[in-house]
Amino acid sequence: MADSSRRADTVTLTIDGHEVNVPKGTSLLHAAETLGIEVPHYCYHPGLSAPAQCRICLVEVEGAPKLQPSCVTMAQDGQVVHTESPSAKRMRQGVLEFYLVNHPLDCPICDMSGECKLQDYVFDEGREQGRAREPKRVFGRDDFGGDVLYYGDRCVMCTRCVRFMDEVAHDARLTVVERGDRAVIDTFFESGLDDASFAGNVVDICPVGALVSKDFLHKARAWDLDHTPSICPNCSQGCNIDLHARDNLVQRLKPRENQEVNGHWMCDYGRANYEWINRAGRIESPGVGRSGKRRAADWQTALGALLDRLRESEGAGVRIVGSPLASNEALGTLHRLGRAVGTVTESVFRCRRTEDEDPLPGFPLLVRRRDLAPNVDGAGILGFERAGSDDATGGLGAAASHDGILVVLGDQLGDQPEDFGADASLYVYLGTFDSPAARNADFVLPVTTFAEEDGTFVNAQGRVQRFEQGLQAPGSARPAWLVLGALLAALEGGNPPGSAADAFAALAAEYAAFAGLSHDAIGTAGAVPEPAHA
Amino acid sequence: MAYPYRHDKEVRVLSEGFGDPAARTVEGWKRYGGYQGIARALEIGRDATIDEVKNSGLRGRGGAGFPTGLKWSFMPKDSGRPHYMLCNADESEPGTFKDREIIRWTPHQLIEGCLVGSYAIGASHCYIYLRGEFFETTNVLARALEEAYEKGLVGRDIMGSGVDIDMTLHVGAGAYICGEETGLMNSLEGRRGEPRIKPPFPAAVGAFGMPSTINNVETLAATPHIVRHGAEWYRQWGTEKSPGTKLFCVSGHVNRPGNYELPLGFPMMELIEDVCGGMRDGKALKAVIPGGSSVPIMSADDCRSCTLCYEGVEAAGSLLGCASVIVMDENTDIVKQVRRMAYFYAHESCGQCTPCREGTAWATRILRRIEDGLGTEDDLDTLIEISEQMTGTTICVLSDSLAMPIISSIEKFREDYLALIRRGERVGAA
Secondary structure: OHHHHHOOOEEEEEEOOEEEEEEOOOEHHHHHHHOOOOOOOOOOOOOOOOOOOOOOOEEEEOOOOOOEEOOOOEOOOOOEEEOOOHHHHHHHHHHHHHHHHHOOOOHHHOOOOOOOHHHHHHHHHOOOOOOOOOOOOOOOEEEEEOOEEEEHHHOOOOOHHHHHHHHHOOOOOEEEEOOHHHOEEEEOOOOOOOOOOOOOHHHHHOOOOOEEEOOOOOOOOHHHOEEEEEEOOOOOOOOEEEEEEEOOEEEEEEEOOEOOOOEOOOOHHHHHOOHHHHOOOEOOOOEEOOOOOOEEOOHHHHHHHHHHHHHHOOOOEEEEEEOOOOOHHHHHHHHHHHHHHOEEEEEEEOOEEOOOOEEOOOOOOOEEOOEOOOOHHHHHHOOOEEOOOOEOOOOOHHHHOOOOEEEEEOOOOOOOOOOOOOOOOEEEEEEOEOOHHHOOOOEEEEEOOHHHOOEEEEOOOOOEEEEOOOOOOOOOOEOHHHHHHHHHHHHHOOOOOOOHHHHHHHHHHHOHHHOOOOHHHHOOOOEOOHHHHO | OOOOOOOOOOOOOOOOOOOOHHHHOHHHHHHOOOOHHHHHHHHHOHHHHHHHHHHHOOEOOOOOOOEHHHHHHOOOOOOOOOOEEEEEEOOOOOOOOHHHHHHHHOHHHHHHHHHHHHHHHOOOEEEEEEOOOOHHHHHHHHHHHHHHHHOOOOEOOHHHOOOOEEEEEEEOOOOHHHHOHHHHHHHHOOOOOOOOOOOOOOOOOOHHHOOEEEEEHHHHHHHHHHHHHOHHHHHOOEOOOOEOEEEEEEEEOEOOOEEEEEEOOEEHHHHHHHHOOOEHHHOOEEEEEEOEOOOOOEEHHHHHOOEEOHHHHHHOOOOOOOOEEEEEEOOOOHHHHHHHHHHHHHHHOOOOOHHHHHHHHHHHHHHHHHHOOOOOHHHHHHHHHHHHHOOOOOOOOHHHHHHHHHHHHHHHOHHHHHHHHHHOOOOOOO
């Protein structure tokens, strides 16, 4: 330890009896965090400035005349810090009691209940019985516009929301009005947070239930939600998110911290567009035969029949329509299968694109991208070309009248004529939702959405990012890589991939862009492939 | 003798021109020796000016009593950045009315003080932050400043010295917290009047992010006299630790309330009994708040041997603060008095820090309940504990300022509280 403390860029201090070595300029709160000690805090947020005003993170620093705010007090060599000393604990208990003087304690009807920092801290360290007998002051609630609702009575005045709008969104639409215990958060103008494209983040950073989402209002209790690390499917930025699901339905999307991609944030567009994941009308079982003569089949029957047809048509021209919503594992395995069967003459995808990007000024890495799908770059790496216009229509003329093998994955072909694929010698449709343009398909195979499978996307920065299965697939829908991998193994020999990681490993062996990567190496933070650095 | 009251025991350094309307002009002020202080400062130079003030032992008159010369010496030398002198004229401590009188009668005294201070710390711009309610005061100062500009005493090349010092008056919007030095800076910059965390201290990062020094009106007003006559001259009054003279704002139940300039170390009872003409209607003294509402209350016994200097009042269990002596006679309802003060602090809390935002308002509500005869003895323990939680836990000392009178009043006048709680009897309610 003596060696490391001699280095100019680190300091060594003692917190609660544990020695810790941290970089210079680390706050006591962070230094404690590295030891697994959580110092309670409200106003401090790692993505914002620290006003040190909630006063609950005060800790005892030996030699200091009074308790010090750990969020803005920088670690110094030789410092001895106590977060659990009698004076620090007594102060925290006092501050918590102060918070409850006016707090309505409406936890039973509060959306934040279960993940509320006030609730947590009071349960941990608060007084058993409050002493406040006076009537509480009442503000009621205020519609801030956008998706945001404000319950002033629950507010702890940490001002994280004000600072987010000011420092990160660079759009100071929130402020503190009045002072003392009459102080509340308010918007400057009637329009409030309407059309502010990142305002939903203020709900995430609110440590209590003061700012809540209208969309999520009274929809689910926090403890009933399953959290699954995932990637936002709504643009090619690929913000790291958590899927919050209950009863196999996505209830909301929340940003998951990744300083290389989205920081602590995500955009409102991405956040709001999750209902399609829950949509009914899914294809639930494989179908064999063209429309009219189609019958449901189990997977073994369907894939057996399909294999026979594939073997018959060996050497044929293959046209593939993929989707930028599909994983690398699905698209890559699809392309490999196409090449195993015949000659891939065309592989395309269509993607909705907006006119403009929407950057987050205070965190410039995060941009709501023009491409409104998560895996445009992955599709490119895997040999798919962009087709059609910016509203994801057209561009499939050659495929529509192709007389060889036609495989469609994911694209719902909503704009395509009824005779799409009618001339194909073999037309396979792998999709999530039934589509009129799948009527001519010889095989309709139900596959899962990103929320129902493991896999990876490549975002606009070239970063390969993993997402995990958060929902059960409907009926007998299977991940596309599993279906396609089984077909490929049957045609070429070898073992079919048993997991998305296996499917990815096969891609890593073939595609230079994925060389050296694996699901394990990608982890939850994502990884940029080596060639991208070159 | 136009000024309300005068007394022979007074030593008039700052208050010499009080009551003389002629002192409001440059010519008039020069008859009192005006603008000789800055002239001498320009002559002896920056460092010597700071040394003179340092040696005089002048302590900040805004309440904290920090040595002024030392504060000035904290300013960086040759920082290459603009320095700012800030004059705190947001006098809003309940019971205080000295700065207003200095500005109202002798505006040039303040302007000259600002010049000396600005020159000493290398500031070419001085902001005078005036309390929002100071209408007449602001007008007087604005007129005086205009004249000072016309006469070349302020602005470019003051008095032909080659030194530039501009001065701007900024009128607040009426918030007590803007009298806190960093709250004042935020307000001056157009932000919410909320105190800032220290460090960084103003001498490093002050107004507009630049090195700044902030001084009270009375402090700055004293500096030209010190520079002109020398530190030793100033030290002829007062005590070793509290040299010089000080304006005492006496209010309450005395026969002649008002501003009296006395040497520090003056006996408190002599101030009350002699200078102020004794207690009104011959009533007995009950309590004194010696330094504006933010300091512990003193009982009559505490006052007997108390001398009015920083160390003297501290020895008697309170603080000199800004020497605003509030005198209360035997008929005073201490509970009501403390509740009224609590209401003030709850109303003026900026609301940043939790202990202050919630604590001041909660304490006010408890005191109101006790006043209404609905209190319990447990409430007194709760009040003391709330007060302790409000002490030393916040960014500024606003909540400490309420904690002190609450704790001291419960300690010293517990009987008053108990009379209300147990028997519903209001002391002094006639």
